[in-house]
Each structure stands twice: as structure tokens, then as C-alpha cells.
Amino acid sequence: MEILKTTDLCKNYGGVQALKNVNFSMKKDEIVAIVGDNGAGKSTFVRNITGVEQPSSGKVEFYNDEINFSSPLEARSAGIETVYQNLALIDHLDVAANIFLGREIYYFKFGPLSWLNKRKMNKQAKDLLSKTGVTINQIDQKLVNMSGGQRQCIAITRAAGWGSKLIIMDEPTAALGVKETRAVESIIEGLKSNSIPVLIISHNLKQVFKLSDKICVFRQGQMVAQVNTKDVSEEDIVAEITGGKKEKQYAI
Numbered sequence: 001m002e003i004l005k006t007t008d009l010c011k012n013y014g015g016v017q018a019l020k021n022v023n024f025s026m027k028k029d030e031i032v033a034i035v036g037d038n039g040a041g042k043s044t045f046v047r048n049i050t051g052v053e054q055p056s057s058g059k060v061e062f063y064n065d066e067i068n069f070s071s072p073l074e075a076r077s078a079g080i081e082t083v084y085q086n087l088a089l090i091d092h093l094d095v096a097a098n099i100f101l102g103r104e105i106y107y108f109k110f111g112p113l114s115w116l117n118k119r120k121m122n123k124q125a126k127d128l129l130s131k132t133g134v135t136i137n138q139i140d141q142k143l144v145n146m147s148g149g150q151r152q153c154i155a156i157t158r159a160a161g162w163g164s165k166l167i168i169m170d171e172p173t174a175a176l177g178v179k180e181t182r183a184v185e186s187i188i189e190g191l192k193s194n195s196i197p198v199l200i201i202s203h204n205l206k207q208v209f210k211l212s213d214k215i216c217v218f219r220q221g222q223m224v225a226q227v228n229t230k231d232v233s234e235e236d237i238v239a240e241i242t243g244g245k246k247e248k249q250y251a252i
């Protein structure tokens with residue numbers, strides 16, 4: 001079953017054509033990697049699926065329904081969790097509050113009156129973090145004091161913790177150390193074994209080859225290749241990324 005499909009997806013920023021007729025598709029039980037040089041249109045592609053921006057033209061289907069989310073929150077309620085390249089976390093809130101953003105648990109909520117159930121949120125946030133193998137000592141610590149890697153781990157925990165229909169990660173390990181990168185990779189493998197599809201953008205080809213079933217290559221706003229990972233070599237992918245000479249022919 002196709003879970004995400006785009007047909008002739010285009011995005012223009014003024015005169016810049018950041019996405020040109022992208023025809024992408026992914027199935028359930030797949031980890032799909034998007035690769036490409038800086039400025040190739042990868043993050044733009046994600047933003048135009050997840051409601052951060054709206055496409056200039058073209059069609060997006062999610063589990064066979066045509067979608068056009070007007071906000072990231074709408075995409076989340078439809079079951080798409082995204083870890084953005086520029087993290088959408090809130091500095092002045094603590095770890096648990098960030099994990100529960102938009103999903104807060106209340107003792108009661110009545111009009112403007114509400115009382116957050118911090119104890120329950122802290123406990124569940126701790127459980128989620130430990131499930132994803134991330135160690136954060138203080139759950140009530142504000143994010144402003146945390147390192148880039150720790151923040152990234154929290155964002156990934158938030159995305160992976162909620163049994164969603166699709167998880168999108170834009171460069172999830174670019175800012176992480178060796179240990180944290182391994183933790184994130186095992187989170188992704190765990191999601192796959194729980195049949196949660198993952199779309200990952202990464203510049204790290206070793207990681208892409210280790211994790212993905214399919215690779216999509218973006219170059220100058222176009223998707224120039226969509227291949228099964230097992231059918232290609234790193235050299236093939238580098239050639240597609242740079243537009244250089246291909247060593248062999250394979251289906252797009």
C-alpha cells in the first residue's frame with residue numbers, strides 16, 4: 001500500500017523553482033531515504049508535505065487521501081510526525097512539556113481555566129525517553145540549557161513516541177555524537193520493526209545504506225532517481241547527487 005505519494009509537486013519561491021514536478025511514492029514497511037546536495041530541495045519537499053508551506057502546484061496523497069495541510073499541527077493530527085532540520089522545540093519549556101507539546105494532559109480544562117497534570121506528563125515523558133534509549137537526567141530541565149544533541153534526541157523521542165502513521169526526519173543525526181547517532185539509528189530500526197514507515201533525509205550515505213530500503217535522489221529541485229538500496233552502490237548514488245557519470249544503468 002502506498003502511504004505517501006506526490007504527483008508533479010512544484011514549489012516556487014518568487015523566481016526560484018525549489019521543487020520541480022516531484023513524483024515520489026513510498027509504501028508501508030519502508031524506510032525511504034532522501035539524499036542530495038545542499039539546496040537540492042529536500043527540506044522544501046518535507047515542508048510542503050507537512051503543512052509548514054503549501055505547494056505551488058501538484059498533488060499530495062497520504063494513505064490514498066488527497067491532503068493539503070494548512071499547518072504542521074494538522075499534519076500531526078493526521079499522523080505525520082516530523083523532526084525538522086531546524087528544530088521546532090520551545091526553549092523556555094522543559095523536556096516533558098516539549099515532548100507533550102499539543103498533547104498536554106490536564107487534571108481539568110474548562111475554557112481559560114486549566115490545570116496541567118505535570119506529574120503524569122513527567123512520568124510518561126521519562127518512559128518515552130527511556131524507550132528510545134535517550135538519557136536526560138532532569139525531565140524538568142528547560143531546553144535553553146541543553147546541547148544541540150540532547151535537543152535533537154528530545155525531538156526524535158517526541159516524533160517516535162506517539163505511534164504515528166509516518167515519521168519524517170530531516171537530518172536527524174547531523175548534530176549528534178557517535179553514541180547519540182547510534183541511539184537514533186536504533187530508534188529508526190525499532191520503528192521499522194514496529195511497521196512504522198520512516199522518511200529520512202541524510203547526507204550520511206553510510207547511514208542511508210545501513211537503514212533504508214529505498215533511496216530518492218534530489219538534484220536542483222528534481223527527483224532524479226528513486227531506487228532500491230540493495231540495487232545500487234554508494235558510487236551510483238554519488239553520481240546521481242552530483243550529476244556525474246553513472247557507472248551503470250538502473251531503473252528510476
Ligand SMILES: Nc1ncnc2c1ncn2[C@@H]1O[C@H](COP(=O)(O)OP(=O)(O)OP(=O)(O)O)[C@@H](O)[C@H]1O
Pocket residue numbers: 013016018036037038039040041042043044045085
Ligand atoms: N523560504 C524560502 N525562500 C526562498 N528560497 C528558499 C526558501 N526556502 C528554500 N529556498 C531555496 O530553495 C532551495 C532548496 O532549499 P532546501 O532547504 O529545500 O534544500 P535542502 O536540500 O534541504 O538543502 P540542505 O541539505 O542544505 O538542507 C534552495 O535554493 C533555497 O535557497
Ligand SMILES: [Mg+2]
Pocket residue numbers: 042043044085170
Ligand atoms: Mg535541508
